[in-house]
Amino acid sequence: MTRAPLIALAALAVLASAPVPAATDATATLHQLFDSEWERGLREDPTSATYVGDHRYDALWPDLSAAANQRSDAGDRAVLAQLAAIPAESLSATDQLNRELFRRLYQGRVDAYDYGTRFTPVSHKGSIATAAELAELIDFKTAKNYEDWIARIQGLGPAVDQTIDLMREGVRRKQVQPRIIMERVPKQIEAQIVADPTTSAFYAPFKSMPDSIPAAEQARLRAAATQAIAGTAVPAFKRLKTYVERDYLPKCRDTVGIWDTPGGDAWYQKRIEWYTTTKLTADEIHQIGLQEVARIRGEMDKIIAQVGFQGTFPEFLQYLRTDPKFRYTDPQQLLQAYLVMAKRIDPLLPRYFGKLPRLTYGVRPIPEQSAPDTTTAYYQPGSQDGTRAGYYYVNLYKPEERPTYEIPVLTIHEAVPGHHLQGALAAEQG
Numbered sequence: 001m002t003r004a005p006l007i008a009l010a011a012l013a014v015l016a017s018a019p020v021p022a023a024t025d026a027t028a029t030l031h032q033l034f035d036s037e038w039e040r041g042l043r044e045d046p047t048s049a050t051y052v053g054d055h056r057y058d059a060l061w062p063d064l065s066a067a068a069n070q071r072s073d074a075g076d077r078a079v080l081a082q083l084a085a086i087p088a089e090s091l092s093a094t095d096q097l098n099r100e101l102f103r104r105l106y107q108g109r110v111d112a113y114d115y116g117t118r119f120t121p122v123s124h125k126g127s128i129a130t131a132a133e134l135a136e137l138i139d140f141k142t143a144k145n146y147e148d149w150i151a152r153i154q155g156l157g158p159a160v161d162q163t164i165d166l167m168r169e170g171v172r173r174k175q176v177q178p179r180i181i182m183e184r185v186p187k188q189i190e191a192q193i194v195a196d197p198t199t200s201a202f203y204a205p206f207k208s209m210p211d212s213i214p215a216a217e218q219a220r221l222r223a224a225a226t227q228a229i230a231g232t233a234v235p236a237f238k239r240l241k242t243y244v245e246r247d248y249l250p251k252c253r254d255t256v257g258i259w260d261t262p263g264g265d266a267w268y269q270k271r272i273e274w275y276t277t278t279k280l281t282a283d284e285i286h287q288i289g290l291q292e293v294a295r296i297r298g299e300m301d302k303i304i305a306q307v308g309f310q311g312t313f314p315e316f317l318q319y320l321r322t323d324p325k326f327r328y329t330d331p332q333q334l335l336q337a338y339l340v341m342a343k344r345i346d347p348l349l350p351r352y353f354g355k356l357p358r359l360t361y362g363v364r365p366i367p368e369q370s371a372p373d374t375t376t377a378y379y380q381p382g383s384q385d386g387t388r389a390g391y392y393y394v395n396l397y398k399p400e401e402r403p404t405y406e407i408p409v410l411t412i413h414e415a416v417p418g419h420h421l422q423g424a425l426a427a428e429q430g
Helices: 006-016 025-044 046-052 066-084 093-115 128-137 143-154 156-173 185-190 201-206 215-251 264-276 282-306 313-322 331-352 404-414 419-428
Strands: 361-365 377-380 390-394
Touching: 025 046, 025 066, 025 093, 046 128, 066 093, 093 264, 128 156, 128 185, 128 201, 128 215, 143 156, 143 201, 143 215, 156 215, 185 215, 201 215, 264 282, 282 313, 331 361, 331 390, 331 404, 377 404, 377 419, 390 404, 390 419, 404 419
Parallel strands: 361 390
Antiparallel strands: 377 390
16 A cells, blocks of 8 residues: 555655754754655555654555646655755764655655556555555554545545556556456455445454543444444455456466566666675575575474484475474464463563563464464564554464464564564664
8 A cells, every 4th residue: 555665665764753963954954854755655654654653644544646646756766856956964973864765765765666566566465455554563552543544445436546556557557466466355355345435444443442531422433433434445345356357367477476567687786786785696695595505494393303203304394294293273372382482482581681561562474354464473573652552563474384384483583583673673762
């Protein structure tokens, strides 16, 4: 749903929150640019504003029209020109680094616009089809919280139609998703097409409302939500489902690599440079991968010998995949195992880290509607102001397919000392 990756907005938040030293005009100009761009990012992408805990735009969706995308791209290019005019030698060493990180961020946005990432706005993992999950990021306390959510539901019509327009343009440009990805999407959309509005995921916040809101007001808000879901959301999702099934899926590609899109090879190389900060080619990285596979295989052979397994390497893999002792069949048992692992790791952190963040984190199941189509686990950052905790989301769908030996490494990677420490400490940096 977002034009720029959420992680980019979070990175910008760290820069924007850095204190402005009483120094040169160049320093002041740079920090003013950080502040103004942070605000522009929130205005242009209200859903990302919700993610970072700024609730001024909770009633809105991003404007995905061609004109809005062009304005945003023009703004990004203007930022690059402004940065080029700020002499690096007039900045402190810290701000020279900030300037370069900021430049890299905006160059990445311009590159994404030039390639056309906006023309594939829907996938199996995170799009308007699962946008009701935004409710988990809002602490519904006041009538205004609910009114904003109703307004957001009422805005689904234009948001869905703009999404369809982008997909149509993608088809025209032959920038489409792989079929194997999009085959999962109609079922996600179907889950939003409900006969009873109170069963909609968008209605979930209204099922338990705070006593501080008078009963009559609660009834009014529930009625308005019901009408918005029935009158706007359901028809919008019907349009999206019809378009995806009738028009988009037949035009999807059987290949999966980005190379099979216009400009895909060049974009792939830019993604390599973005994620590795190197000029390595795909073939060179593949060779590194082969070397790592050989190294890891050697480590696995040592472990096989250490545990005394009698059998071949393929037999050991089969043992890991099929032995019942490595599986839970009850989703709640699996969730409990993740919770226990998180609390086993937490007390170990002071042994290895001299600074820990104030912000805590929780463990939540991935929402049922998206669980079949997403990863085993992921992390959702807390709010920038520290009032909403981070959350480690775990997938409880088909627990029998989720081996217990994944739990420690996933917890370490997604929660602590992985993404939670990474993001929380960055947000608190001054």
